[in-house]
Amino acid sequence: MDEAPGNKKTNINDILKIDDGIFHHLIKNSFDLLVLLDTKGNQIYVSDSCEKILGYKPEELTNIPVIEGFLHPDDQQKAIEGLQDIIYNNNNGGTQYRHKHKNGGWVYLEAFGTNQLDNPQIKSIVLNVRDISERKKAEEALRKSEASLKELNATKDRFFSIIGHDLRSPFSSIVGFTDLLIAQIREKDYGGIEDYARIIQKSSQQAMDLLSNLLEWSRAQSGRIDFVPEYLELGKMIRQTIDLFKNTATRKSIKVLNKSKNFLPIWADKHMVESVLRNLISNSLKFSPPESVITISARGLENKALVSVADKGVGMKKEDLGKLFKIEQPHSTRGTKNETGTGLGLLLCKDFVKMHKGQIWAESEEGKGSTFFFTLPLA
Secondary structure (H helix, E strand, O other), X not given: OOOOHHHOOOOHHHHHHXXXXXXXXXXXXXXXXXXXXXXXXXXXXXXXXXXXXXXXXHHHOOOOEHHHHHEOHHHHHHHHHHHHHHHHHOOOEEEEEEEEOOOOOEEEEEEEEEEEOOOOOOOEEEEEEEEOHXXXXXXXXXXXXXXXXXXXXXXXXXXXXXXXXXXXXXXXXXXXXXXHHHHHHHOOOOOOHHHHHHHHHHHHXXXXXXXXXXXXXXXHHOOOOOOOEEEEEHHHHHHHHHHHOHHHHHHOOOEEEEOOOOOOEEEEEHHHHHHHHHHHHHXXXXXXXXXXXXXXXXEEEOOEXXXXXXXXXXXXXXXXXXXXXXXXXXXXXXXXXXXOOOOHHXXXXXXXXXXXXXXXXXXXXXXXXXXXXXXXXXX
């Protein structure tokens, strides 16, 4: 009994007999790219879908060494090694690389290859190539998100560390010496009162400086600090900041030299630049021995101003230098008069300089001093 026309089963061989061009249409409309390579890496066939993926017509990419001509320089060696593995080891392999788009950009591709050189009807390496640009964007977004989360956790831990330890220390000194001061006044024993008062004053100033940096840093981290650039004269700002530390420098018998250019106009946020200068000069004074010299300079360099604060202080080991400006690797050294620090000031400097699209870095050698550099945009 014959089957009803609507119940007749479809046979793939019947399809092939009906239309040999069906594969051409399938390949042409595929989201993937089909490529045939010879042993030298020349593309002897490229499917039509290359135009929607790469912007090139098939004939623009055939009979040419595509690896040297179209792959990103950083990905060429990996692609060559992958091709050789397929040819000589007869392995089916896959690799990812960046291919030049006709518009000048780069497209991330993933290719899986099979060795069909011994197949008399194909005689080539067959590559199935897929556009993975969107996947790469998603992976990059995830990587940035993970890095951001890691930094946020490190910021939180650092924040609580400062509150729990570094901020407690000066207040403990204030409370302790205040108790001693009160006790001696009650007993009308006035010897050493001035010394106690100076210690309380120093601890209070230390707590105040730390609190100021802590508040500024927390505002910067949460994006609640306004960036208001204006026309400023950098040389004048440096002179004014040096004046703030005259008493500190005098007490430690340190000479502060200003070798900055007299007139250096910048386009910057006044509050942030002052904070960076204060922190760097304060650190240099802290880590410099008595009778030493601190040199501050500023000069124009192409479209930016380069500022440096150099001292002849305790310096740093190479491994400690790499920890600077990193929230996840806090580093602090005691000053020459046993001054304490948190490293928070440098993190604040980094954030403020970054807002100006500038750079900040340091050079140092243990026992020979340190030099901190940062750049700001010229007006």
